[in-house]
Amino acid sequence: MLDEKGISKAVIARLPRYYRYLGELIDNKVERISSNELSDLMKVTASQIRQDLNNFGGFGQQGYGYNVRYLYSEIGRILGLDQTHNMIIIGAGHLGQALANYVKFEKRGFRIIGIFDIDPNLKGHTVREVKIQMLSELPDFLKNHKVDMATLTIPKNSAREVADMLVANGVKAIWNFAHIDLNLVLPKDVIVENVHLSESLMCLSYNLTHARREHKDC
Amino acid sequence: MLDEKGISKAVIARLPRYYRYLGELIDNKVERISSNELSDLMKVTASQIRQDLNNFGGFGQQGYGYNVRYLYSEIGRILGLDQTHNMIIIGAGHLGQALANYVKFEKRGFRIIGIFDIDPNLKGHTVREVKIQMLSELPDFLKNHKVDMATLTIPKNSAREVADMLVANGVKAIWNFAHIDLNLVLPKDVIVENVHLSESLMCLSYNLTHARREHKDC
């Protein structure tokens, strides 16, 4: 097993897509696939597939291709999906509840162990058997539970303060839906994945406004 | 005004972020800014900022920098935010409602004119003054309204069928939250922006699992 360092983020960003297609191939009872066949399916070059995978070691076999189940599980392992991640959600609005209700996360090892909000009206309500707690209870909660990642579905203006508090209490990974680049304001060793939905919508708007012959997504 | 063709998607993807920072500068009453100051703020090189902007023409002035309000409005125009886009949402679950409730979209010209679902229990319910309609009413609706974009917050297995129906009725842009690459199955002239939240979460998981000295987001 190679040491997986210095791998470009472009490669990492493609792994989940490989993983998804391989999962579908398993559902379709496909046992093996060549880089060329996968290339046809996913509309990327076979060269890129082989290069990407070889960043992590040789998962294929000359003359045969790749065993679908094996490659699927290896990519899952690389992505850390073989481990259980305890997750909390801060912000129990529609977006927070949408994420909490997404059954598949649980299957991938993302276990929601707490949901927090500031709205007293939500107190005691339950989302997928997890009770909504008040944000004020969060510091205590963090001291008594192992929390691997926190999802922030709260407004921009409170995001930084909450993030600082999370970090002060040892949280090392944040899935951030607030419109602020938390990675720029938090310590470097805290991992931040920003999801800026409005920026995605603006890309769509750009492409619609400048509609060309052949459209490339952005 | 230059013709805005052949601009790389990397550049386009950065525009919304410039737009966001410029909006904050306006809020902070900043009137002008140099590429160097903006570079400090956003943690990108000044060179990249100038290169990016010059794809669309010269918005700055030598010896002065950029006028914040002017640059903001120009980027807004480039992104198509000066126009009103009529949007419908298919899927009135938590995610659909989260998007429908996001006030800022309205401010940016994205007007939600319809919300659709298959769940009869939701019939007649209202989200931000828009009545939830049954999916079966959608074809008629499309014939009678100008719909610029459709947001798909429905499960993967029905996404393709619904997308085909939308396209058959003239919809040219889809904001897709279902776990399927609709761009690969729809006609090339239909613009698709895929948002795959689970893939974003997997990137976070990867970075957490392989936490290194200095983390680059993916």
Place this chain on the structure above:
DNA sequence: TAGATTGTTAATCGATTAACAATC
């Protein structure tokens, strides 16, 4: 005018694609 900063060209860097020897 002098100083500042853009617009733009040139240099560098990194990512993608092509090619093919290795090997199952």
Place this chain on the structure above:
DNA sequence: TAGATTGTTAATCGATTAACAATC
């Protein structure tokens, strides 16, 4: 063994950064 297909090196392409002349 022969055919197929990977793993990997080399070539190409595109994106980022550096440099500086133009100019406000």
